[in-house]
Amino acid sequence: MSEPLLSVENLRTWFHTPAGVAKSVDGVSFDIRAGETLGIVGESGCGKSVTALSLLRLIQPPGRIEAGSRIVFEGKDLVTIDEAGMRAVRGNRIAMIFQEPMSALNPVFTVGDQVAEVARVHGNGSRGDAWERAVEMLTLTGIPSPGERAKQYPHQLSGGMRQRVLIAMALMMNPAMIIADEPTTALDVTIQAQILELLTDLKQRLGTAILMITHDLGVIAETAERVLVMYGGEIVEEADVRTLFDDAHHPYTEGLMYAMPHITESRERLNVIPGTVPPPTAWPSGCRFRDRCRYSWERCESEHPPLYQIGAGHTSRCHLAEEPGRRAHPHLPLVEQTGAAL
Amino acid sequence: MAAFLARRLAQGIIVVALVATIVFLLIHAAPGDPFSASLENPAITESVRETWRREYGLDRPLGEQYVRYVQNVFRGNLGFSFSLQRPVVDVIGDTLPNTLLLMSVGLIGAFGLGIGTAIVQVRKRGRRVDRLLGSLSLTLFSVPDFWLALLILVGFAYWIPIFPIGGATDAVMYDMLGPAGKLADRAKHLVLPALTLALLYYPLIARHQRAALLEVLPEGYISTARAKGVGENAVITRHALRNALLPVITLLGVAFPALLTGAVFIEKVFSWPGMGLVIINSIHSRDYPLLMAAVLMGSVFVIAGSLLADVLYRAIDPRMRDEF
Amino acid sequence: MNSDTPVTRAVFAFGSRQWRRNDRSAAFAGALLLAIAIPCLLASFVAPYDPTAQPDIIGLQSRPPSLSHPLGTDPYSRDVLSRLLYGGRLSLSVALVATIVSITLGTAYGAVAGYARGLTSSVLERVLDALLSIPRLLLLIAIFAAWRDIPVSGFVMILGATGWYGVARLVRGQVLALRNQDFIAAATALGATRLRIFTRHVLPNIVTPVVVAATLGIGHVIVLEAGLSWLGIGVRPPTASWGNMIQDGSDQIASHWWISLFPGLAIVLTVMAFNVLGDALLKALSPRRPVIE
Numbered sequence: 001m002s003e004p005l006l007s008v009e010n011l012r013t014w015f016h017t018p019a020g021v022a023k024s025v026d027g028v029s030f031d032i033r034a035g036e037t038l039g040i041v042g043e044s045g046c047g048k049s050v051t052a053l054s055l056l057r058l059i060q061p062p063g064r065i066e067a068g069s070r071i072v073f074e075g076k077d078l079v080t081i082d083e084a085g086m087r088a089v090r091g092n093r094i095a096m097i098f099q100e101p102m103s104a105l106n107p108v109f110t111v112g113d114q115v116a117e118v119a120r121v122h123g124n125g126s127r128g129d130a131w132e133r134a135v136e137m138l139t140l141t142g143i144p145s146p147g148e149r150a151k152q153y154p155h156q157l158s159g160g161m162r163q164r165v166l167i168a169m170a171l172m173m174n175p176a177m178i179i180a181d182e183p184t185t186a187l188d189v190t191i192q193a194q195i196l197e198l199l200t201d202l203k204q205r206l207g208t209a210i211l212m213i214t215h216d217l218g219v220i221a222e223t224a225e226r227v228l229v230m231y232g233g234e235i236v237e238e239a240d241v242r243t244l245f246d247d248a249h250h251p252y253t254e255g256l257m258y259a260m261p262h263i264t265e266s267r268e269r270l271n272v273i274p275g276t277v278p279p280p281t282a283w284p285s286g287c288r289f290r291d292r293c294r295y296s297w298e299r300c301e302s303e304h305p306p307l308y309q310i311g312a313g314h315t316s317r318c319h320l321a322e323e324p325g326r327r328a329h330p331h332l333p334l335v336e337q338t339g340a341a342l
Numbered sequence: 343m344a345a346f347l348a349r350r351l352a353q354g355i356i357v358v359a360l361v362a363t364i365v366f367l368l369i370h371a372a373p374g375d376p377f378s379a380s381l382e383n384p385a386i387t388e389s390v391r392e393t394w395r396r397e398y399g400l401d402r403p404l405g406e407q408y409v410r411y412v413q414n415v416f417r418g419n420l421g422f423s424f425s426l427q428r429p430v431v432d433v434i435g436d437t438l439p440n441t442l443l444l445m446s447v448g449l450i451g452a453f454g455l456g457i458g459t460a461i462v463q464v465r466k467r468g469r470r471v472d473r474l475l476g477s478l479s480l481t482l483f484s485v486p487d488f489w490l491a492l493l494i495l496v497g498f499a500y501w502i503p504i505f506p507i508g509g510a511t512d513a514v515m516y517d518m519l520g521p522a523g524k525l526a527d528r529a530k531h532l533v534l535p536a537l538t539l540a541l542l543y544y545p546l547i548a549r550h551q552r553a554a555l556l557e558v559l560p561e562g563y564i565s566t567a568r569a570k571g572v573g574e575n576a577v578i579t580r581h582a583l584r585n586a587l588l589p590v591i592t593l594l595g596v597a598f599p600a601l602l603t604g605a606v607f608i609e610k611v612f613s614w615p616g617m618g619l620v621i622i623n624s625i626h627s628r629d630y631p632l633l634m635a636a637v638l639m640g641s642v643f644v645i646a647g648s649l650l651a652d653v654l655y656r657a658i659d660p661r662m663r664d665e666f
Numbered sequence: 667m668n669s670d671t672p673v674t675r676a677v678f679a680f681g682s683r684q685w686r687r688n689d690r691s692a693a694f695a696g697a698l699l700l701a702i703a704i705p706c707l708l709a710s711f712v713a714p715y716d717p718t719a720q721p722d723i724i725g726l727q728s729r730p731p732s733l734s735h736p737l738g739t740d741p742y743s744r745d746v747l748s749r750l751l752y753g754g755r756l757s758l759s760v761a762l763v764a765t766i767v768s769i770t771l772g773t774a775y776g777a778v779a780g781y782a783r784g785l786t787s788s789v790l791e792r793v794l795d796a797l798l799s800i801p802r803l804l805l806l807i808a809i810f811a812a813w814r815d816i817p818v819s820g821f822v823m824i825l826g827a828t829g830w831y832g833v834a835r836l837v838r839g840q841v842l843a844l845r846n847q848d849f850i851a852a853a854t855a856l857g858a859t860r861l862r863i864f865t866r867h868v869l870p871n872i873v874t875p876v877v878v879a880a881t882l883g884i885g886h887v888i889v890l891e892a893g894l895s896w897l898g899i900g901v902r903p904p905t906a907s908w909g910n911m912i913q914d915g916s917d918q919i920a921s922h923w924w925i926s927l928f929p930g931l932a933i934v935l936t937v938m939a940f941n942v943l944g945d946a947l948l949k950a951l952s953p954r955r956p957v958i959e
């Protein structure tokens with residue numbers, strides 16, 4: 001197997017606040033290979049966005065990437081290189097697309113100016129060259145009349161178009177990897193489909209690796225090749241997309257699947273996973289999902305589960321890997337029993 | 343834009359008219375009249391004073407005086423200054439440009455220092471520089487203008503005699519200098535008073551600018567800029583500032599009257615030949631026409647300032663441009 | 667983005683850390699204010715000399731700071747420290763009373779203007795605009811140039827009468843905002859008079875901004891009074907005020923710096939303390955201003 005493009009080892013990003021230390025990302029490790037699409041899925045608060053921001057070292061104080069974390073990319077450890085080195089990576093070798101196209105673009109500059117800025121920051125070509133390339137990228141992302149649109153301001157464009165602009169921005173320097181943080185959450189369903197199609201198409205053409213962060217399993221199903229499921233600041237399951245949908249192991253993943261409404265089913269109420277995500281300042285001992293899990297038993301409270309190997313390329317952070325028999329005896333999750341809030 | 347301007351102009355005129363009325367009432371409600379000061383001079387008999395009164399229409403009923411006054415104001419005749427023995431308009435014509443010059447340079451200095459300070463404070467937020475600059479701002483904000491002017495005068499014109507003691511130009515040498523020399527002389531005289539103004543008013547701007555920048559920093563497009571590889575300095579001065587300038591522009595509306603008030607004391611300390619100095623010198627002579635005109639001018643400044651701020655605001659924000 | 671992510675929670679907590687620093691500077695400012703105000707208020711007990719006494723007109727003229735006169739003497743051979751204390755008492759009292767007058771007038775005008783309708787409302791609003799556009803200093807100069815020998819009480823009243831416009835606008839805004847709300851109509855239907863509604867519903871909402879404005883305003887008035895006294899149209903000598911003390915030393919400031927320096931420093935420290943206090947109040951009370959219904 002060839003060298004992975006990006007290798008994350010034991011990433012821990014903690015926020016040191018007066019209210020306590022929020023361990024938003026607490027020991028995450030994964031690899032991304034060149035050209036592959038890796039999805040990270042999980043509820044709000046599980047740490048997936050913070051993971052993405054950590055890769056580009058965009059975490060602002062009081063957040064901090066803790067010592068012992070390593071992010072190896074193109075032979076360098078992104079956690080320890082100097083700021084200038086990091087800036088050379090951002091937007092150039094690794095690009096990021098944010099969630100809200102509404103607010104991700106600066107309202108006082110033209111769209112073309114903002115896209116061209118990437119080239120101006122990284123390249124040494126002229127302003128004219130940068131602008132030309134910007135228009136090229138806008139064309140590539142399917143924006144009609146790109147030359148004119150480039151001279152417009154963000155408020156004059158629709159949500160879908162703004163997202164395309166952000167994608168064009170990400171493509172400017174032909175990066176090895178694009179991190180897409182909930183790129184379609186703020187968009188209408190139809191536009192959503194277009195954007196995903198665009199991303200897949202571009203990826204095929206340019207061979208860019210994509211890290212797709214989302215809470216929507218539908219998006220995962222459409223775009224990802226491999227998937228990481230995150231909960232409580234950790235990875236709780238890793239598998240290729242087929243295996244995940246057919247053969248999920250971790251009870252949380254199970255819950256997510258079950259919660260997805262299916263168009264062919266008739267159901268009166270949506271299934272939910274009872275309870276809510278605990279605050280990152282106080283992760284429960286042992287397994288962090290145990291209070292909301294249908295299968296948990298004493299071991300889950302006392303022993304923090306490691307990532308067990310379930311199959312080829314399939315791991316799961318659940319003791320059921322060692323005691324599969326317990327799956328036959330589901331019970332009411334603890335949150336529902338004791339009425340314990342949160 | 344045209345309709346907006348017209349509307350605001352009309353409003354402004356109404357306000358000026360109201361101000362003129364208020365000022366008139368206030369002044370004429372005072373005991374005595376401009377000639378009471380001359381009571382001390384035995385050579386000026388009562389009959390002489392009576393003649394003066396009749397000449398300046400001060401023996402007419404108040405209502406008539408008022409009407410004449412308003413008419414005159416809108417005709418551009420602001421009366422005759424007793425103490426200076428010249429039409430008030432002439433006095434204003436001579437001194438207002440000097441005040442405007444001082445105010446403009448002071449304003450530029452204040453905005454420059456203010457925005458600059460705010461940028462540094464935000465770039466190094468939470469660190470010692472931030473707190474030091476903050477304390478400096480607070481101190482200067484609390485200083486009385488005339489006292490600071492005195493200190494600066496003493497410091498840089500007496501103890502360390504780098505700059506001239508006062509005036510706008512050198513009393514002796516000016517006429518003999520060539521054009522470049524004249525410019526340099528004027529500039530030298532402008533430094534200390536303008537610096538004082540700038541030091542007094544930049545804290546207000548710095549505080550607002552800093553708050554505006556901090557409000558903008560959590561916005562999405564700032565993260566986008568960082569993710570593009572834009573350096574932190576450029577993030578603040580290019581991306582954040584353009585969006586954070588808008589609230590500071592409205593400060594222009596406040597800055598105008600503030601600088602005018604500040605200029606009054608500063609002109610006195612530095613003997614700067616502007617309207618402020620004239621006003622102060624005419625206090626003891628009870629020169630009503632001059633004083634009324636001064637207050638009126640002050641109001642005009644205030645209204646002009648806020649109008650300017652509004653216009654600028656609309657011009658700069660592209661989102662508002664479409665709303666004309 | 668879900669607002670309850672750890673990132674936003676962390677940022678919010680960071681904000682509350684600022685609050686603690688805020689607390690400390692407010693306490694410090696309060697202490698400073700007391701350290702200045704108390705000796706001034708007790709000037710008659712604390713001051714070493716009578717402020718207008720001239721025990722040795724020739725020998726003690728403009729003497730630099732020494733053991734017997736810790737802050738030196740002025741050109742009229744009077745002890746600077748004593749004058750500073752008595753002057754402080756006067757300047758602070760003037761500022762306080764003037765501010766109270768301003769708040770009262772402003773609240774009254776704002777309430778009336780807020781409840782007015784139609785032409786009255788427009789007229790009151792325009793008059794307020796006009797008043798707000800007059801630079802206060804110029805107006806005061808004009809007034810005090812016209813009115814000559816005003817006793818200190820009159821001086822204070824006029825100061826107060828020129829500072830209420832901002833408060834009026836604030837109060838008017840609040841009244842206008844609340845006037846049309848349903849609960850007001852309900853209260854009226856139940857027989858509450860406008861005064862009762864005003865005191866029970868409107869006042870609590872304006873207390874905060876008015877108090878903040880007042881605290882910051884006292885600082886302004888101190889500086890204003892000082893300026894007017896320095897020009898000779900405020901507090902007249904030999905009565906001491908920080909402003910006219912600076913005037914006493916202005917002519918010889920290069921050589922006899924202490925005469926003007928100490929009153930100036932006193933002003934700076936006092937105004938700073940008021941500003942810090944006002945800021946702290948603003949930060950403490952603003953973010954979640956409850957609309958008390």
